[in-house]
Amino acid sequence: xxxxxxxxxxxxxxxxxxxxxxxxxxxxxxxxxxxxxxxxxxxxxxxxxxxxxxxxxxxxxxxxxxxxxxxxxxxxxxxxxxxxxxxxxxxxxxxxxxxxxxxxxxxxxxxxxxxxxxxxxxxxxxxxxxxxxxxxxxxxxxxxxxxxxxxxxxxxxxxxxxxxxxxxxxxxxxxxxxxxxxxxxxxxxxxxxxxxxxxxxxxxxxxxxxxxxxxxxxxxxxxxxxxxxxxxxxxxxxxxxxxxxxxxxxxxxxxxxxxxxxxxxxxxxxxxxxx
Amino acid sequence: xxxxxxxxxxxxxxxxxxxxxxxxxxxxxxxxxxxxxxxxxxxxxxxxxxxxxxxxxxxxxxxxxxxxxxxxxxxxxxxxxxxxxxxxxxxxxxxxxxxxxxxxxxxxxxxxxxxxxxxxxxxxxxxxxxxxxxxxxxxxxxxxxxxxxxxxxxxxxxxxxxxxxxxxxxxxxxxxxxxxxxxxxxxxxxxxxxxxxxxxxxxxxxxxxxxxxxxxxxxxxxxxxxxxxxxxxxxxxxxxxxxxxxxxxxxxxxxxxxxxxxxxxxxxxxxxxxx
Numbered sequence: 001x002x003x004x005x006x007x008x009x010x011x012x013x014x015x016x017x018x019x020x021x022x023x024x025x026x027x028x029x030x031x032x033x034x035x036x037x038x039x040x041x042x043x044x045x046x047x048x049x050x051x052x053x054x055x056x057x058x059x060x061x062x063x064x065x066x067x068x069x070x071x072x073x074x075x076x077x078x079x080x081x082x083x084x085x086x087x088x089x090x091x092x093x094x095x096x097x098x099x100x101x102x103x104x105x106x107x108x109x110x111x112x113x114x115x116x117x118x119x120x121x122x123x124x125x126x127x128x129x130x131x132x133x134x135x136x137x138x139x140x141x142x143x144x145x146x147x148x149x150x151x152x153x154x155x156x157x158x159x160x161x162x163x164x165x166x167x168x169x170x171x172x173x174x175x176x177x178x179x180x181x182x183x184x185x186x187x188x189x190x191x192x193x194x195x196x197x198x199x200x201x202x203x204x205x206x207x208x209x210x211x212x213x214x215x216x217x218x219x220x221x222x223x224x225x226x227x228x229x230x231x232x233x234x235x236x237x238x239x240x241x242x243x244x245x246x247x248x249x250x251x252x253x254x255x256x257x258x259x260x261x262x263x264x265x266x267x268x269x270x271x272x273x274x275x
Numbered sequence: 276x277x278x279x280x281x282x283x284x285x286x287x288x289x290x291x292x293x294x295x296x297x298x299x300x301x302x303x304x305x306x307x308x309x310x311x312x313x314x315x316x317x318x319x320x321x322x323x324x325x326x327x328x329x330x331x332x333x334x335x336x337x338x339x340x341x342x343x344x345x346x347x348x349x350x351x352x353x354x355x356x357x358x359x360x361x362x363x364x365x366x367x368x369x370x371x372x373x374x375x376x377x378x379x380x381x382x383x384x385x386x387x388x389x390x391x392x393x394x395x396x397x398x399x400x401x402x403x404x405x406x407x408x409x410x411x412x413x414x415x416x417x418x419x420x421x422x423x424x425x426x427x428x429x430x431x432x433x434x435x436x437x438x439x440x441x442x443x444x445x446x447x448x449x450x451x452x453x454x455x456x457x458x459x460x461x462x463x464x465x466x467x468x469x470x471x472x473x474x475x476x477x478x479x480x481x482x483x484x485x486x487x488x489x490x491x492x493x494x495x496x497x498x499x500x501x502x503x504x505x506x507x508x509x510x511x512x513x514x515x516x517x518x519x520x521x522x523x524x525x526x527x528x529x530x531x532x533x534x535x536x537x538x539x540x541x542x543x544x545x546x547x548x549x550x
Binding site: 059060062081082085087095097101104109112114156 | 300303304311318383388392393395546550
């Protein structure tokens, strides 16, 4: 087995035989996955498929055995701090601080990522501008719409100029206009910086439109991997990603009753806060 | 984006931080979190007043009544003067002990995960939270001290002693904040933490020298008092603010050790909250 750390031109993310279990429940079961540099990669699957656990392993929130997960060639078990410097992370929940202004929220993350003092103000201004939040930057975040909060969180994640942007269901609870706004800015920033985007979503249409490659997870393993076009054509001439999902999981989007109650509560809270 | 994102400096991905870098990072994160706490206070000053209601009642009602009936012998020191430092410590305790609830709220809102994906060692993150609680306690202390002055308590005007008061409050708050985070890391639920918080706060207060001299306590309570960091905080505050005899070296020594120990324990338990 080639070590994920030693490759000369390592991919953005490489998982090799990743296994994560909670008691008797195996959340991720020997996952092999490679995300190429610079691509928008979608991680799809029903609730309880292991997407969030995989994301938590990649972002260092869950300890992973050495040699099983690497981000841009850095082993997440041995080089945790280095990995964190390369990652921008947007959780599923609306996590910006409502009592602070937009600018203060972004400045907080510029400081936490040690953006040099002389570059800090310009960097914060740059990401606020990229997310079209300059005018609202000095207002308390509690006055923002759901779409604006999401864009602010993108600004927080981008202020350290990450090489890998990790988004956990970034458009959950947003209306279609806000959703398009978020994706448009992700695409624009990616085009300008060349960063890699790793996203989990339940929205098949969004995955189809915005992801260059998709991994469909089920019961802790990757069941299908490819471009949206490849996945669809493998099922049939008129297949949609919904059909691909059903084919590989034997499940329906609405009928899945797996997944932790915490995930469901988190999604509801997010939707509730968005109104 | 008109201002392109700067690439992270090459040094960012060099190595895992050594002990010197760890201390530097911890100090930087403490400064950042304290600044954020001040920003939050600036945006919502009403909290300072609403939180002042309880200590005000203790001073105005309890303090004045017990001063008049001379029920608690405090030598040549008026009871209200004796009580004021105790109420100061109590108000800091009440602020700090509920930081664990804030941590659980931050977990549920995705904030904690986002903070833990920054290049911030756990111990630095917990220390930053702990001293941020201290900043809030000090801001609250200003209100309580002004009230005590208005009630005729003779307080020191010596800037060095006042600086000592700030340090004692910061250390005491750090300890109780981390105790609360530790319990949060063990029980993992807001409801259980609220119950435990309420169950331990008043016993900590009554098993200290905040309300009455140690000599008046039954022997068993004196033993509890000796291992209660709140008592050392009160003794230091009393010595500094109203010139009562105090073992300042011992008090600050105990507070530093207790805060350091509790920061270490809370740091070890913090990752449990994001798994």
